[in-house]
Amino acid sequence: MSVLEEFHNIVSSPHQFARDWKEQTGGKVLGYLCTNLPEEMLYAAGVLPVRLLGTLEIENVTGSYIWATTFCSFSRDCFAQALQGRYDYIDGITYAFCCLHARHVFESWKRHIPVQYSYELYVPYQLLNRHAKTFLTKELEEYKRSLQEWTGRSISDTDLDKAIDIYNTNRRLMRQIYELMKADDPPVTEAEVAEIALSGMLIDKVSHNRLLEQALAELPKRKGRGNHGPRLMLLGSVNYDIEFLKSIDSLGGHVVIDDYCTGSRYYQTEVVPEKNRLASLASREIGKPPCPLKDLPERRRPVHQAKLASDYRVKGAIYTIQRMCDSHGLDYPAIESSLKEKGIPMLKLELNFGVPAGQFRTRLEAFLEMLEASS
């Protein structure tokens, strides 16, 4: 089996690794909502962190729990998995403060799905405030106490150092994967890269690092596929729809980078060691490229996205937004305008579980034709 097939299998059976890990180690598995969580703390406590995601299948089970008129399709998709018992191996959950849609999933999960442990970790909105680090560090101290109580295991600085090293290695290796996409004719497709990235949120980082090293040894030897279509960047709400990426590719679009929290953003910014390990984790949360809700009051996202666009020589952007996602909805005009200033046109598409293939195809084709005509 090739290493890419291994990544594909992990994403295709997203629960398998965690189930097997739990059976083999007897350890605890914790599901988390939103990537503002310093996972290193869980690793240091011997807990396997798993990102809670949906399956993009149309569901009919959340109607009596989450109001579809107001809450995003991702939050409902996520909770649908729990209601259908697909996360029955989860021992605990943590919600690292982001939007109210994710909070709803957390609240509903606590109430309706039996878990041993739940924790709401407050992560500030205005991360650049000079008091945010002190505040967040103290919040992390509280979280550490809570984790220790739950697991019955103390978390030492040595444990944290080891976890930080493993996670930093993971970020470094993953960034090398993304580097491959800078080539004119990259040896991997964005759909393959998306599977590599997603798999890292579903398995433990030591295993992921091993696969990444193997991938980095094999992939540069691969030939590109000769896709010389317009180079594209993906932006917007959480998106892990691999078929959607493939469909862009099939139309001649050449996605080379994304700024998704389920993609490259998750792997940005390493932890720089400090004497107080929790303070160093807080510093990473503050310094990493933010999501719209943490991009306050001044905006940092346009600068980060402009750099990505420049580094990856992007000609167009696609902004995908989960239905009812007001966080990314309210950010859209600012992002569109900042990219327009750089001469990068943007297409907005609304996701609602799966994608309306026919409609999207027409719009994507028109967008790609426009880009080709203007190049």
Place this chain on the structure above:
Amino acid sequence: MAEQADFETRPISDEVWGRMKNLRREHWQHTWKAQAEGELCVTGLAWQFQPLLAGFGDFASPSMGTGFIRAAREGTRPNGLRKYVDIATAQGLTPMCGAIGAHLGQVYEGISFQSPSGEKITPDFIFQPHGCHAIYKGAQICSEILGLPMLMIELPTTNNTENTREYIIAQLADAIEWIEKRTKKKFDDEKFVAAVRYASTSKVLWAKVTELMKTTPSPISLRQAMSLNIPIISYPHSKGTMEYMKALYAEIQERAQDGIAGTPFEKKRLNHEGIHPLYRPDILRWPEEYGAAFIGGTLSRGYGAYIYTEDGHAMPGKTPEERGMALRSREEAIRAMVYLNLPPEGAKEAARTTTIIQSARDWHADGVILHMARRCPAGTCGIFDRKADLLAAGIPVATYEASEADPNEFDEAHVREDFERFLESLGLTKISAAQDSQTLAEDNL
């Protein structure tokens, strides 16, 4: 034949009602002159901590929570409000809650800082001390449209801990320096301390007024409360507001003692939870057609100073004096303000459903109506569980869908049907009461 009233009603005295109207009038008249007189001019949404601005002297706040204020003001012509939401939506801002849409539409249209007679002012900065994620983002967009700096104070109010209080205190201390630096205006500690004292007293008094609404009959209706609380929403830091609140509290105490009611019937007492459609304040009177009355809920509790217990009771908060806190310096006044907002002895906000259940019990409500405000995640997070919990607690409950500030979402026939179905399920039928002109003082805010 008209049904005889169960309770005696009486208008709020001219003295108290007149004071409220004078405060409101003075506020708006002052707003358009303040900047010309060298005063601070600030805008933002969903405010708290006004005493901090009062430390710079009198200030103008032309669009403090514009979406909400305008929604209320546009009550008789919701088409105007609809236009503003549409303008914001046309800018690509979607999905978006009604209040943010109404606010930003007015900012795009350039009417937020213009008096009805055409006087214009330019705010010095955006002051954004509270909010859900949408409010913070809305304030950011507003600051970009207007080219104004934004002063954000983050309130992690779901987190009632010392760490949170210290975080807020540190931000507020910095905020004073931030304003001084940008406006070149000097902060006056004495004015600040006085404003904290006035605001604390007023907010605690409002909590006491609403506590008197537990009495049967309630001395005022929820609709009346919505008009009477305007001064503590908009200018709680003023001495005039404190004096008004003292007079109001004395009068409501007297009404409660004398059995004077806000509405002639209370065949069923109801709580309204969630912000009602502000452009249709009349819906708060609809139950009166069935001899029922709204006597409590989110917005009667809102804006007062409360301490929420772990088991959900809402009790009037404590002024700094009652808490034994000295108010001699800037630092002490900041701390007092934060303790009023986030009392250390209070419960976590997460107990919201428990609070709604206990409030229904404590206010002797026979039922609760929940507003499901479309596109408002803050107001509707967990709403189905809340409904189930109320029912499990033996409290009849109904829901209706609309929006707090977007009239596009208000379908009157449907909402009426939801109200009437619920009132009939409580065993009520339409009454033919003599229309008591004294029942309510005014319909519009």
